[in-house]
Amino acid sequence: MNATAQLDYLASLLKCWPIKQTEAQAWLNQLRMQAFDCVGTQKLPTRRDEEWRFTDISSLAPLTYQPSRPECNLQARDLERWYLKEAKHRLVFVDGHYVGHLSTVADPLQLTIGNLPDFVSSHAAILEFQLGRHAAFDRNIFTALNTAFLRDGAVICIPKNTVIAEPIHVLFVATQNEVTSYPRCLLLGEAGSQVTLIEDYVALSQSAYITNSVTEIGLAANAHAKHIRIQRDSPQAFHLASCAVSQAHASHYQSVSISLGSQISRYNLDVKLADEAAECDIDGLTLIADRQLADTHTCIDHAKPNGTSRQQHKCIVDGSAHAVFNGKIVVHPHAQRTNSSQSSRNLLLSKTAQVDTKPQLEIFADDVKCAHGATVGQLDREEIFYLESRGLSEVVARNLLTYAFAAEILSRIPIVSLKRQLEQTVLSRTRSNPS
Amino acid sequence: MSAVLQSLVNQPYKHGFVTDIESDVAPKGLNEDIIRLISAKKDEPEWLLSFRLKAYRHWLTMTEPQWQNVHYPKIDFQDISYYSAPKPKKKLASMDEVDPELLRTFEKLGVPMHERAALAGVAVDVIFDSVSVTTTYKQKLAEVGIIFCSISEAVHNHPELIQKYLGSVVPVGDNYFAALNSAVFTDGSFCFIPKGVKCPMDLSTYFRINTEGSGQFERTLIIAEEGASVSYLEGCTAPRFDTNQLHAAVVELIALDDADIKYSTVQNWYAGDENGVGGIFNFVTKRGLAKGKNSRISWTQVETGSAITWKYPSCILRGDNSVGEFYSVAVTNNYQQADTGTKMIHLGKNTRSTIVSKGISAGHSNSSYRGLVRIAPTAEGARNYSQCDSMLIGDQCGAHTFPYIQVNNNSATVEHEASTSKIGEDQLFYFAQRGIGSEEAVSMIINGFCKDVFQQLPMEFAVEATKLLSFKLEGSVG
Numbered sequence: 001m002n003a004t005a006q007l008d009y010l011a012s013l014l015k016c017w018p019i020k021q022t023e024a025q026a027w028l029n030q031l032r033m034q035a036f037d038c039v040g041t042q043k044l045p046t047r048r049d050e051e052w053r054f055t056d057i058s059s060l061a062p063l064t065y066q067p068s069r070p071e072c073n074l075q076a077r078d079l080e081r082w083y084l085k086e087a088k089h090r091l092v093f094v095d096g097h098y099v100g101h102l103s104t105v106a107d108p109l110q111l112t113i114g115n116l117p118d119f120v121s122s123h124a125a126i127l128e129f130q131l132g133r134h135a136a137f138d139r140n141i142f143t144a145l146n147t148a149f150l151r152d153g154a155v156i157c158i159p160k161n162t163v164i165a166e167p168i169h170v171l172f173v174a175t176q177n178e179v180t181s182y183p184r185c186l187l188l189g190e191a192g193s194q195v196t197l198i199e200d201y202v203a204l205s206q207s208a209y210i211t212n213s214v215t216e217i218g219l220a221a222n223a224h225a226k227h228i229r230i231q232r233d234s235p236q237a238f239h240l241a242s243c244a245v246s247q248a249h250a251s252h253y254q255s256v257s258i259s260l261g262s263q264i265s266r267y268n269l270d271v272k273l274a275d276e277a278a279e280c281d282i283d284g285l286t287l288i289a290d291r292q293l294a295d296t297h298t299c300i301d302h303a304k305p306n307g308t309s310r311q312q313h314k315c316i317v318d319g320s321a322h323a324v325f326n327g328k329i330v331v332h333p334h335a336q337r338t339n340s341s342q343s344s345r346n347l348l349l350s351k352t353a354q355v356d357t358k359p360q361l362e363i364f365a366d367d368v369k370c371a372h373g374a375t376v377g378q379l380d381r382e383e384i385f386y387l388e389s390r391g392l393s394e395v396v397a398r399n400l401l402t403y404a405f406a407a408e409i410l411s412r413i414p415i416v417s418l419k420r421q422l423e424q425t426v427l428s429r430t431r432s433n434p435s
Numbered sequence: 436m437s438a439v440l441q442s443l444v445n446q447p448y449k450h451g452f453v454t455d456i457e458s459d460v461a462p463k464g465l466n467e468d469i470i471r472l473i474s475a476k477k478d479e480p481e482w483l484l485s486f487r488l489k490a491y492r493h494w495l496t497m498t499e500p501q502w503q504n505v506h507y508p509k510i511d512f513q514d515i516s517y518y519s520a521p522k523p524k525k526k527l528a529s530m531d532e533v534d535p536e537l538l539r540t541f542e543k544l545g546v547p548m549h550e551r552a553a554l555a556g557v558a559v560d561v562i563f564d565s566v567s568v569t570t571t572y573k574q575k576l577a578e579v580g581i582i583f584c585s586i587s588e589a590v591h592n593h594p595e596l597i598q599k600y601l602g603s604v605v606p607v608g609d610n611y612f613a614a615l616n617s618a619v620f621t622d623g624s625f626c627f628i629p630k631g632v633k634c635p636m637d638l639s640t641y642f643r644i645n646t647e648g649s650g651q652f653e654r655t656l657i658i659a660e661e662g663a664s665v666s667y668l669e670g671c672t673a674p675r676f677d678t679n680q681l682h683a684a685v686v687e688l689i690a691l692d693d694a695d696i697k698y699s700t701v702q703n704w705y706a707g708d709e710n711g712v713g714g715i716f717n718f719v720t721k722r723g724l725a726k727g728k729n730s731r732i733s734w735t736q737v738e739t740g741s742a743i744t745w746k747y748p749s750c751i752l753r754g755d756n757s758v759g760e761f762y763s764v765a766v767t768n769n770y771q772q773a774d775t776g777t778k779m780i781h782l783g784k785n786t787r788s789t790i791v792s793k794g795i796s797a798g799h800s801n802s803s804y805r806g807l808v809r810i811a812p813t814a815e816g817a818r819n820y821s822q823c824d825s826m827l828i829g830d831q832c833g834a835h836t837f838p839y840i841q842v843n844n845n846s847a848t849v850e851h852e853a854s855t856s857k858i859g860e861d862q863l864f865y866f867a868q869r870g871i872g873s874e875e876a877v878s879m880i881i882n883g884f885c886k887d888v889f890q891q892l893p894m895e896f897a898v899e900a901t902k903l904l905s906f907k908l909e910g911s912v913g
Contacts, residue, residue: 050502054841333830348845352812359851361836366827366857374851376810376842 009044012064013180017148025120027128028150035137035147042141054324054356055266055295060238065210067149068095068179074204076102079173082202084417087169089113091154094173095209096181098152106166112157113168116184119155126157131186134216135244140268142240146182146214153184158193158223167196167228167415174233177207185215189223189251196226196414203234203261211262215243219251221275226254228413230422233261235292242268247278254281256412258422259294260429269298273307282311285409286325287429289318299328300342302335311342314409316402317353318429325357329372333364342372347379347405399430461518467491470618473518477587477621482598490607490617497611504803504835505743505772507716510681517619517652581634581665582627586654589625596627600658604687604724604751612683613720616652620685623654628663628694637893638667653684659694661727666697668893682741684719692727692754697735699892700748701900704740711770711799714742721748722778725757725786733760734777735891737900739907742771747805749778752786752814759788762888764900766907767800767832776806776823776837781814781847790821791887796832797908803835810847817847825855826884828877828908878905 017036044061045052072094079092079102091114092102098115105113112119119127137144154170172183187197199215211233219225233239239262245253259265271280286294300309315323323346331338346355359372379401387397406426413419461469470491474484499510576583582593590597607617628634659665669686682704688696698721707714717740723732734748744767750759761777779788794802804823825834836853858880866876882889882901889897 336830346842348842348847351845353845355840355842357840357842358838359836359853360838361825361853361855362833363825363827363835363855364833366830366832368827368855368857370855372836372851372853374838374840374849376840376847376849378845378848 009061009063010039012066013145014039016067025124025128027124028120028131031132032148032150035132035144035150038137038144039141039148042144044141051297054322055264055293057238057264057266059264060210063178063210065178065180068097068176068181068209070097072097072099072175074099074102074173074175078204079171082171082200084167084169084198084415086167086415086417087198088166089164089168091115091168091170092173093152093154093171093183095176095179096152096172096183111164112155112159114155116153116155116186117151123155123157126188127155127186130188130216130218132216134218134246135214135242140242142212143214143242146184146212149182150184151182153186155186156195156197157188158190158195160190161192162190163194164196167198169198169200172199172201172211172213174201174203174207174209174211174237175205176209177205178209180210180212183211183213185213187215187217187225187227189217189219189225191220192222193220194224197228198415198418199227199229201231201233201239201261203232203237206234206236208234208236210238210240213239213241215241217243217245217253219245219247219253221249222251223248224252226414227256228415228418229255229257229267230418231257231259231261231265231267232425233265235261235263235290237262239265239267241266243270245269245271245280247271247273247275247280249275250277250279252279254412256283256409257285257296258409259284259286259296260288260425262292262294264293266295267297269296270301271299271309272301272303273309274303276304277306278304279308280310282309283409283412284313285406286313286315286317286323287406287426288316288321288323289429290321291319292321293324294321295324297326297328299330300340302329302331302338302340304332305334305336305338307335307338307340309340312409313344314405315346315355316349316406317346317355318349320350320352320354322354323356325355326360327358327372328360328362329370331363331365331368331370335365336367338365338368338370340368340370344372344374345405346374346376347402348376349378349402399427402430403427461516463516464513465491465515465517465619469517473619473621476518477590479590480594483590486602486607487618490614491619493608494611494614494618497608497614499611503745504774504801504805504837505745507743510716512615515681518621575635579632579635580629581632582625583638584625586620586623586625586656589656593625593627596658597625597656600656600687600689602687604689604722605685605720610720612718613685616654616683616685616720620652620654623656623684625655626657626665626667628659628665630660631662632660633663634665638665651682653682655684655686657687657696657698658689659691659696661691662693663691664695666699666893668699668701668896681716682718686719686721686748688723688732690723690725690727690730690732690757693729694727695731696723697733698723698748699896700734700736700738701892701896701903702736702738702740702744703903706740706769706771707742709769709798711742714771715740716743717741717745718743719746721746722751723749723759724751725754725759727754727757728783729756730754731758731760733762733891735762735888736764736775737888737892737903738763738765738773738775739903744771744773744775747776747778749780750788751780751782752788753782755783756785757783758786760891761788761790761792762891763792764795764885764888764904765793765802766795766904767797767802768907769798769800771800773800773802774805775802776804778807779809779819781808781810781817781819783813784815785817786814787818788820790819790823792821792823793885793888794823794825794834795828795881795884795904795908796825796834797828799831801833801835803837804853805837807839807841808849808851809841810844810849812843814844815846817844819847819849821851823853824884825853826881827855827857874905877908881905881908
């Protein structure tokens, strides 16, 4: 990548940065300012950066996509197909901008669920302390860009010992062509609270755009959070996302992330088990075909003793697609009795499909149980034969086995209607693939 | 020789001690003149000089790598003397003059009596007629047509082989340290097994006697022709004290159709003291090319010494049905650091590779496994199995795993497994119940942990390596 190409993408974005932010809150202006300065000190990553070794985003560099415009002519019926009947709370963002008339919060006076600007003054103390503090932007240019352009965003604060039974659906819809949008989420679970968040990225058209999203999750002692993340952007899109989770004592974080769309997608998930006895369960499924590239980087950071983490990541790769998985587990000195397991399983359906996987362990404590495993392969001939011997055609047998491979991850989604929806997606994808 | 060179060569050696053959030590620093000097000293042909210069020019354009998980103070490449003819060492008259620490080590390792003397630098011909033994070996090898000599001898006697194969597996510009080695290497071993010959003995046996005096920038080249097979052992279980801090060796293996090369390493160089002061930096490039069909390359290594070990013995599996193997035990104690592993590059059809890596860290040390398994689009039906286990002793050390798996062919099957464990109180208690002390118990557990790798070593070295390990970890538990 040459220097002028870099200039194009970053320069065109930075030109649009509203220098005179007229926010009432000085801290918010300052946060944006810091992030903006951070963008200035960084460059777009290239394949020479270890973190981006397998993901070539040089095609992004020459794009001069402007930040998206806050305009929305959508009606509820345009989006109904993505609504989930279980979700009583729904926040809709179109191209990163909050759309009030499409969003519903069951109990707006009691619950802090809504758009960031609505809480900036009323919840200043807590937001100042939390926003932008989990997702560090000094080493990630995309997080820095998102923070510099921070305006709208989903804010969800669950008070102490409160259980929100119904899932909260945050729907990010892409409509505009050739724009960059900056979705943002902040989920704070106070001590003993429980919540389920569905972060859903969808596209109304086949347009080309860049989604640069950041999600921050802070869990206090004994808080439980389930986080379902579905990325079904348009096949022309670029999806660059990161999610940072901080866990306090005995908190529990469960994540299921499904990656289906985008031409190039990158998801960084950083979970920090910052206090003792925290637990996390992380599952991921990447299902891609054609010339798609999907990259998942996770980092589970065991900073304190008695933490538990379990991770499973599966990739199903068809066509000339390329899946990348990098799973890092760090066990700090003195984080004794950490129990951690990680598995990366990859299924290659075509001759030209490609997988790069790197399960990585960094262990600095001795009384730990850590294991990881990785496999790459194709469908087992004997399994196919078994099904054929029971009268299934080869195509059906293959599709069934592929579906079963994915189903293990999908079964971890606790919302029935969403699970059905995704099962259908997986089935239709495998069906369209005569072997 | 130019006047400048002449004056450089004749400059008195100004760093403390005097050597009577001063022209045999090149002045410190690295430049084209020095390389020309090395080449001239060794009376090398023109093509080898241009090989060196090409490497040097490439090296100048490179920067020292930063990605590795080891930390060391910056090396001043201009502060190294790149040529010194092997100095005649002062021979000791009898075993009584040998450092008792060294004798204690021999005792622990169970090195045979007659070899101890040779290793300790006692004038061997007093006790042990090495010359005649060497000659016997040489005759035996020559009978079957095996060429086994130093690389500088080979340059003169078999230039066609050297010219054909040198740098063919590790090109001059391969990496920073390989480029440096290609520019300044002084000596090393050359081994050529002709078509259809099975080497009648482990070359280890021979090598062990000749172990002293290998240089700082060693170059090894082993070629096995069609159907040939050889087992080669480098290094020695006995501790080696060496004044050169940086060691950047290059090893190249070439296996043609149906050939089989087994390369074993036991490395026990000076690791620095218990506070991490001193010790050798061992930055080695080792690579084997399984060029022919059904060829096999197997690396076995036991790494216990050096302050920093940084190497990845690799296999390029180009021939169809070729096999690559890597068995490794890396032990680090005190402030040692090891970043080691392998690369298995599958290019040919039905190529298979096995990786078994065992890392043991104790004290304040860090050990990393870094491996690459790459299945190229052409590698139909390739198969890989990797297992890397780490054991931690104490809570100040670290164990790391960086396995890269890159698969470009869907008919390949790749498996990777890793685990981390420690020697538990309950295990030690179990041994104690049966009257086995903690020191011995640890040694038994470690040997069980490393069994898969030790089985691959030539018999006598397996026995010594077992002892070496418990010796290295002495005092780190209990």
